[in-house]
Amino acid sequence: MKKKEEPKTVAAKKLPANMKRNLSRKKLDRFIKKISIPSDKELVNKYFIDNPEKEGKYCIPRNSLIPKKDFSRLKKIGKDVASQKFGIKLLPLAAVVAFIILVFSVVITFRNIIVKKIIVNVMEQTFGAKTDIAYLNLYLTDGKKLGYENDTKWYIGITINGFEQGYIAEPMKNLFEISKSNISVGLTEAIRGKCDIKNFNILGLNFMTPRKTSAYLAKYANEENKFPLQLALEKKAAIAEAAAREELQKLFDQYNPDTLLKNFEQGLQTPDVAKSAYEMGDAMVKKWQTKPDEMAKQINDFSAKITDIVNADWSNLKDLNEVRANIEKINSAIQEGKTIVQQTQVIVKDVQTDAVKVEESATALTNAIEADSKYVQKEIDKIKSFSIDDGIKILSGPIDTILYKTIGKYYPYMKKGYAIAMKAKNSPGTAAPVKQKKEVKEPKHKRKPGTMVYYKRDNVPKFIIERMEFTGGNEETVKWSGFAKNISNDMDKRGAPAYGEVKITAAGQNHKADVTVDARSYSKDPFISINYTGDNYPIAVDTPQFKMDSASTISGRCYADEDGRFSISATLDLKSLKFETEKFEPAFAYDIYSRALSYLTELSIGIDFIFNTEQDFNLKLTTDADKQLALIIKSLVEDEIKIIRKECEKKLADLIDEMSKDSQIKLNEFIDIRNGINSESLKLDKINALLEEKKKELSAKLAEETKKSIDSSLGAGATDKIGSALQGLQGLQGLQKR
Structure with a gap:
């Protein structure tokens, strides 16, 4: 059997100084009192024994041997007691x-x-x-x-x-x-x-x-980058604005005279016929446009050439040779005139042939215009009533645009406010995760039970505004007042949500709003809730479709969650509505639209905006504004149908005139050219007639002077005898021919 080992021992003289002293009973008790663990006190009492050399003293004998385990405890106790000494430097x-x-x-x-x-x-x-x-x-x-x-x-x-x-x-x-x-x-x-x-x-x-x-x-000063939601809202606003313009245009297109005429153009004959007539007239004008001037020059030159002959006075002319010479000159001029006449007749004949073609084109154009007038009148007679789609958004569309822009404008401020509220939600004292405590083994040597000191519950966070009050305004037309309470960074510790309320009275308007931020970890209420009510609130709206002013009653709510989602619900009751619109074409559409808006004096609008993420959001507008305005427009348009029809007729007549105008101008231009050619031909005929008259005049003069010359040479009556003889000779010649 193995022999049991003896425990190791250490000499008592190696203990700390305060454990090797000789102490009276009083000092020993004072020393033991500084020890907190009961088992340590018992250990000290065990080793401090009566000193046989000094009566009334207690000590640990220096020559004694102490088990190593107890020695270590005594050594630690001595050091702990020694460290309790207090000193000031x-x-x-x-x-x-x-x-x-x-x-x-x-x-x-x-x-x-x-x-x-x-x-x-x-x-x-x-x-x-x-x-x-x-x-x-x-x-x-x-x-x-x-x-x-x-x-x-x-x-x-x-x-x-x-x-x-x-x-x-x-x-x-x-x-x-x-x-x-x-x-x-x-x-x-x-x-x-x-x-x-x-x-x-x-x-x-x-x-x-x-x-x-x-x-x-x-x-x-550097411009902040826009949030994705702002960019998305700007895109939505642009789409809504474009859609609103398209809806307004679409509404009046069905009875817009210009739109109707565009639809009618497909069935018109005039454009094609007018084009053909224009091409015909243009070709003829180019072909004949120089001829009148050329003819005028030739005839004017000829007229100038024979001016002396035409204006000559031969009443005093006696010389037969001179008479004969002038007759030859006239004959030469007549021959030249005949040549020019032949050339002119060819031109007149050709231009008359082309004139027939031009007149046929003009007739075709006239017939096309008459046919188109009947066609359009038939189509205009079909305009009897006005229809509007149930889903048209002529008023809510622009309001959508305004709301998108408004939410985008104030979203950065909402983001900042939400971030401030989240600081309270995420503060160290709020909803702190509970850490699992590690199991700690109970020490063998327990300290002496101490005195438990109880304090009142600490419900004061590191930052808190218990109450804040504010007032402002000029006390005559504007008054501000409000308060806030329990604004803290640890609402769990405070035990209450932050709450604020404000009231404003200005220019006959009354506004009231309250905000609650509940960041308590155990609360089931919304993280942020805002309520607002206001009356006589002026709303001024400026869109491409209209400008609107109104006095409104507004009530709204906003709720936000810890994950950043929020929703806005509001009701707007618009009173004393006034609309202004800038003039636009067509004029009849502007007139009806502006008049319809003037009849709209009250509106009720419900707004619901739900935000999940900056890419996932939805705006819903609930209002009968479109229906009200559509009914008013329908009534006004049906009253104006006769005027619209007359305007269509007028615009169509103007359109047809415009289509045929150039063709008629070209055709008339050719007619003027033809008339010019005919005029020059007539002028030439007059000149030739004058030459013939002058020839007759000289011929008579020649006969007269010849008779006088014969009578003077052969005697009186010789001329008559010669004439009779010539007549007889001519008679014989006639008989011979038979």
Whole structure:
């Protein structure tokens, strides 16, 4: 059988100094009192025994041997007791105190400058525009001085006067300004690293007020990238706007005279016939356009050439030779005139042949115009009633466009507000995951049970505004008032959601809104809920289709979840509606549309917008506006059908005239050319007739002078005898021919 090993031992002289001393019973009890674990106390009592050399003293004999396990425990106990000694090092303490005093002095001296700088930097980073504070004072006071009865706590107070926050979109305006504000922060909670704003009062709150200096800050001037939702909404707005224009145009196309004429053009004969007539006339004009001038030149030259003959006075002419010479000259001129006449007759004949073709084209054009007039009259007689599709969106379409643009404009601000609310939801004290504790083995040596100290429940988050109140306006036409409470970064600890309410009365309008942000992990209510009601709210709308002004009653709700989804539901009751439209073509459509809008004085619109992601959203508009306007337009159009028909007839007549105008001009131009040629031919005939008259005149003169010459040579009556003889001779010649 194996022999049992003896436990290892250590000499007692190796214990710490405080374990090797000789102690009286009183000092030993004091020493043991510093030991917290009962088993350790028993161990010390076991080894401290009466010292035989010194009466009334207790010690651990130095020459004794202690088991190694107990020695280790005694050694540790001695060190633990020795470490409980308290000592103060004056030099480091003085340095720390001096530093604290220095920091405290700097803070006290420059507290207002430091706090002002912090507030300005935070606000400028948040709004991207300059922030101005005219006066700021940081002070320490108690609750009674702040008006809190029976409140002896100390508070840090902040007074701010002349606070102006610039507007990044309009640098010469303030987004808002505050005349005076007071903030009180609990000092006790501030020392614990918490911000407990007991009260926050705002006086003289006004919006969009003018500034004396620009609020522009270059470092924040860069344009922010648009969110995907904004880009998607812009695309939706563009589509809705284009669809609205198309719907409006489509509505009036069925009775638009211009549209009707376009439809009629396919059945018209005039365009083709007019084109053919124009081509015919143009070809003939090009063929004959130079002939009248050429003929006029030739005839004028001939006329000038024979001017002396035509204007000659031969009454005093006695010389037979001169008479004969002039007769020969006239005969030559007559022969030349006959040649020109032959040439002219060829031209006149040819142009007359072409004129027949042109007249046939003109007749065909006239017949086509008459046929088209009958055709159009038949089609116009079919216009009897006006129809409108049930799904047409002539008014809701433009409203869709406005809503898309409005949501896109304010979405970045909604995003910022949602991010601020999420900070409270994601704060360390809210919905913190429960960590699984590891199992720890119970130590063999337990400490002595201590005294349990119970404190009241800590329900103060690190940041909280218990209540904030604000008022503003000029007290005559505009009044602002509101409050907010329980704004904190840990609503689980606070046990209540953040809530705010505002009321505004301005220019006969009453507005009320409340906001609840519930970031409690155990709450079943919506994360964010907003309610709004307002009456006599002016709504001014400007779209490509119309401008609208109205006094409206609005009620709406907005809910948002922790995952970023939100929904908006609103009802708009529009009263005292006034519409304006810019003139557009066709004129009859503008007239009917503008008159129809003037009859529309009240509207009710329901709006539902659901946002799941920046790519998944839906806008739904519920209104009978399109139906109301469509019925009004239908009634007005049916009253105007006679006018529309007359306008169609007039426009058609003008269209046919326009189609045939150029052809008729060309045909008439050819007719003028033909008439010019005929005129020159007649002019030539007159010239030749004058020559013939002059020839007769000279022939008679020749006969007269010849008779006188014969009578003077042969005696009186000789001429008559010769004439009788010649007649007899001619008679014989006639008999011979028979």
